[in-house]
Amino acid sequence: MSSTPSNPSPRLQVEGLTRRFGGTAVVDDVSLTVAPGQVTCLLGPSGCGKSTTLRMIAGVEHPDAGRIALDGRVVSEGGLHLPPEQRAVGLMFQDFALFPHLTVAGNVAFGLGGSRDDKARRVGELLEKVDLSGFGDKHPHELSGGEQQRVALARALAPRPRIMLMDEPFSGLDNRLRDGIRDATLEVLKEEGTAVLLVTHEPEEAMRMADEIALMRAGRIVQRGAPYNVYNAPVDRAAAAFFSDINVLRGEVRGALIETAFGRFLAPGHADGSAVEIVIRPQHLKIDFDRSGRGPDPTPEHGSPARGVVARARFLGGQSLVEFRLEFDGSLLKATVPGVFLPRPGTALWLMFRRDRCFVFPAG
Numbered sequence: 001m002s003s004t005p006s007n008p009s010p011r012l013q014v015e016g017l018t019r020r021f022g023g024t025a026v027v028d029d030v031s032l033t034v035a036p037g038q039v040t041c042l043l044g045p046s047g048c049g050k051s052t053t054l055r056m057i058a059g060v061e062h063p064d065a066g067r068i069a070l071d072g073r074v075v076s077e078g079g080l081h082l083p084p085e086q087r088a089v090g091l092m093f094q095d096f097a098l099f100p101h102l103t104v105a106g107n108v109a110f111g112l113g114g115s116r117d118d119k120a121r122r123v124g125e126l127l128e129k130v131d132l133s134g135f136g137d138k139h140p141h142e143l144s145g146g147e148q149q150r151v152a153l154a155r156a157l158a159p160r161p162r163i164m165l166m167d168e169p170f171s172g173l174d175n176r177l178r179d180g181i182r183d184a185t186l187e188v189l190k191e192e193g194t195a196v197l198l199v200t201h202e203p204e205e206a207m208r209m210a211d212e213i214a215l216m217r218a219g220r221i222v223q224r225g226a227p228y229n230v231y232n233a234p235v236d237r238a239a240a241a242f243f244s245d246i247n248v249l250r251g252e253v254r255g256a257l258i259e260t261a262f263g264r265f266l267a268p269g270h271a272d273g274s275a276v277e278i279v280i281r282p283q284h285l286k287i288d289f290d291r292s293g294r295g296p297d298p299t300p301e302h303g304s305p306a307r308g309v310v311a312r313a314r315f316l317g318g319q320s321l322v323e324f325r326l327e328f329d330g331s332l333l334k335a336t337v338p339g340v341f342l343p344r345p346g347t348a349l350w351l352m353f354r355r356d357r358c359f360v361f362p363a364g
């Protein structure tokens, strides 16, 4: 092995990948890496080019430009496009279509070479990993959706692909099953040491599964990083809004400061006179009680509290959502609070948030 553990060569390296349909670049200069044993999520709204990207990596779609290397071996560049079967990738899609006439064991063994014994050993090993030992002789129609999904996973993993490409593989499952199957799938993938590129439009799924998220919008990767970083340091307002509801305070920079309901904000890097937006996630708004017209004292960490009147409050199960109208300018802000908190509409309360939890962007 030429690679060192601290800097292993990527399982997948994509550079400048581009695909046009009718003059529009639906995949536009996309670069990505997936490290061995890692799960990278390609996350973005429907229609942003995720599946097209995955299809080019799989080899079923040809790029107009760019380079794809698997394990350091170029599989697509210029006029060179290795066919899918020479790329050693595993594929899993929403419509995973097991072969209905084959047994579970037959499905899992389908892409396997080697002796009968070798195949049987690998099939047994995988069925055990996906918790379906004893299901080998059943047919797909005898299985639940979740069980079929696990067979599809075992089938895709059987030939030991260098990388698994998964396109919204869980979106066909009902909600109750999904979390369990996601976790079980991740466990099997990690056990097998398989690198994964997972496509999804669901931020929760990406946060749950990914070691790295590549956030995609209109054909381009707009941000890459660990889930924590992408969530807590979004590159722009849309990137912030993709992961949760957001509150937006608008203001204008005057002498490097922005005047808001929550006091003055420093706006380094924003030109004097420019319009900016301060973005706050609802769970970062803290609620405090009114003490005869007074709120908590300002602190450097939180700035000044702002008085708001409850417009409505809803219980959402694990948390409550409270909407406020700010006295400062009448704007509406949403706050989420763990558990049950349902103040009556019209109640005056105070809001604050930690300044290092908000994001300041130029107004779009």
Ligand SMILES: Nc1ncnc2c1ncn2[C@@H]1O[C@H](COP(=O)(O)OP(=O)(O)O)[C@@H](O)[C@H]1O
Residues within 6 Å of the ligand: 021, 026, 044, 045, 046, 047, 048, 049, 050, 051, 052, 053
């Ligand atoms: N074969 C095709 N011909 C023309 N347009 C296509 C083709 N495949 C995909 N597109 C378009 O490319 C865009 C991206 O599609 P896709 O990669 O499937 O997005 P996603 O998987 O993110 O939802 C969409 O606007 C889609 O309509």
Ligand SMILES: [Mg+2]
Residues within 6 Å of the ligand: 047, 050, 051, 052, 167
């Ligand atoms: Mg898609």
